[in-house]
Amino acid sequence: MNEIDRRTFLKNSASAAGVLFLTPYFGGSMLSSSESIQIGYFEREFGIDDKMCQMLLEKALSKGGDFADVYFEHSLENWLVLEDGKVSRSYGNVLLGVGIRTVKGDQIGYGFTQELTKESMLSAASTAASLVNESARPVGKSFNSIELKNYYPFDPSMIEIPLQSKLPLVKAINDKCFALSNLIVKVNAGFHDSTKRILIVTSEGVKAEDILPRNYLYASTVGEKDGRTEQSWYNFGGRRDFSYYTDELATKLSEEVVGRTEKLFEAIQPPAGEMPVVLGPGVTGILLHEAIGHGMEADFNRKKISTYSNMIGKKVAEHFITIIDDGTNPHQMGSINVDDEGVPGQKTLLVENGILTSYMHDKISAKYYGVEPTGNGRRQNFEHYPQPRMRNTYMLGGNEISEDVIKAAKNGIYIEDVSNGEVKIGEGDFAFYVSQGRMIEDGKLTAPIKDVNIMGNGPKMLENIIMVANDLQIYEGGAGSCGKWGQSVPVSFGLPTCLVKSMTVGGTQQKGGVS
């Protein structure tokens, strides 16, 4: 049994299941215009009209409950893979179904089906309804489609790209990587793209439709030098269309991944123990997401298991720190026009000038706290019910310049990239694997470091951020996903350069020695 009481973050596409290069097989054009994409797709393709939704919601509330919702999904995923110089395999995956939820207080009844037949859907609604045993709650006769802003506009003709057009892009990575360095002995590359259509209808009369693209181009290289082997991985992507994936981007990706591999041959393991840590800008925002952000998700606070459960309105960081969770950043992976409960995408101020101002809410927690939902109710797919989840989480830049932040650390480590983070919500303890970084010696960046863990406590780390530079960067990858209670959702994050007074570094040598 997997551990279920932790959240993990895997910044790695290579292990992802999933797939498909297929254009739709159900006839008609998938995308004709951005208007027609968003409205009426499920009615056109599968006959899901308001009357059917009303029938399902009535069944879901036939034994009582506070509210119910239906969530239809149709997703196509494609994955092209290059190995040993050839784009020699492709994978495809189709998701189609509806999830039906009945909510009573903080209790959830949930059923889903892959068959969009009346009989199967009513059966799923009956499963959801089995949670309670009271008198039926009536459902309104009409549903209002909500107006949504579009945070990931795309050219419809640039989403469903034929396989033969993607193939040269992936293949180019191979040639570019080998041309960049004679240390490179293996190149893997790939392109993943998915298109997710959703329809949400609630017993409160809300109706929302959206289409969410997600795609990324990735590369990994293996290098050999003097009998040593090193490997690196990198990607670019987001909620974009194919026009983003230019030859220039392929070059940038190749340079990034080859440069990272070459640098590892010079890398050492830092000494073990407590020391100042400087978090470089951008991808290190994973630490903010994992070590701090999860503790601000409202379900953990409603259940009193987060260290932040009694901290609203209290100081949690220095006055120059402001943290935001944002569903509105253009084309970022965590951006959502609407959340999976029908609440429009929005920006939520979590920490303002060091004071905890809000949790991230779904409808259940918002009702519990007597506040408006913040648009954080998200789910992996129709097989899961929504829960409070982050979107794009970042810290605003401060007033310092990055060189001064590094200088102030004096002796410690500088972290450029991390992966495989994990946090224990109740304790706030976390661990992250540093895949790229440098030693800081006498206030200057020196030898590269690698393959070392950093340990800490999220709330303590936030309190211990003593300098913030003015160089906020948001991670521009498309492959990251966040796991919580068995569900994975795409997210992004960002950070300016920050100095953390002290963290534990898990090296192989005690302080005073460097291996």
Add this chain to the structure above:
Amino acid sequence: MNQEMYDLCKWAIDTALKNGATDCRARMSRRRFVNIRYRDHKPEVVKEATTRGLNLNIYINGKFSSQNTPDLRQTALESFIKKAVENTHFIEDDPYRSLPDPKYYEGRVEMDLQLSDPRHGNLTAEQRHNVAKTIEQVSLEKAGDKVIWVEAGMNDSEWEEVILASNGFKGANKTTDHWAGASVTIADEGDRKPMGYFWAGARTFEDMPSLKSIGEQAALRTLDLLGGKKIKTESLPIVIENRVVGNVLWGFLSGLYGNNIQQKRSFLADKKGKIVASKLFTIKDDPFIKKGFGSRLYDGDGFPAKKRTIVSEGKIEEFLIDWYYSRKLDCEPTTGGTSNLIIPPGDKSVDMLMKDLNRGILIKEFIGGNSNSATGDFSVGIIGKLFENGIPVQSVAEMNIADNHLNFWNKLSAIGNDPWKYGSWLTPSLVFDDILVSGI
């Protein structure tokens, strides 16, 4: 074999071949599951559904694609398969890609592994609710007045698959599993709220451990986390508890896989037949354990399952090489994945091992971290107990161990008598000497 599933696979293969595929493998699966969660003496989540899907591997000579769909309506499927074959034509030719040579399908042992509980369908909602309610109550009582939150639950499922390949492979499997457990959160010093958990399972409902023992374990393991803090960085012997040995072992195993070896990402690529670890380190794979969570009659390629010794007294005996990478590496295939992985147990309990060591750290959980398959370097956070005079005296957290697998497994000095029962890796607790544990 489920005739309906067989017929669908057969039809899908015929359709793919009719549309231009030169070979095809079809796998249909179906899963029925129920999840129940209890908190505050009432159901928090009730979830139930049936899923099904068809996976098709399409070959056009050396061109290959793999496609999944849940939509099994014949008209939709026909269109899906046609389009899938059409698109496979655009993939580049790979001379190593094919279905396995049928001679490797031969020799399958036919036996009843007892993986399916025939009474699973009789399990009632009342029984499931009772499991969750009972475990919640036991955990609440055992954890006492420090409890903030207990979530108890039961998950059970029935799963079935049929696999057919155009070159003659046929396989079918049906399993059930039943899991129950709880997560417990308690109040600690300051704002710390440690959360522990315990889940246990079995193929049949009647083989599940007692609900009382599950609830108690969840509470006791959480109480064990009280007062966790980091201590001074020092070299100490460590005991890795049975249920978390896999968190370190997988990093070693990653070096044995054919894809990592062929792609030059394996620190063990040149170590076959060589001693790389302590004489105490032996890894076996046994697919024939009755009711085992990893038991099977065929592997992912359709090769007959067999017992294997992967590492023997520190010496690497076998790599894990599937059909595709065996062709790339120009060697005989073994298997692409393990079944029930076994480290043969020793004869001492964890208490006895700690007594023998006198002072060290008992690792009960790992947190974060990673292992580099190319270099063998790993680094991982630890949570556990400092023991002195063989007795746990202090909970530790925010600490870390780091090493290289080629060094680390040579430090294996003793093995416990307690193989983990609730998973496909039957690992006992392991003792390692002289490990640098990073803290303050």
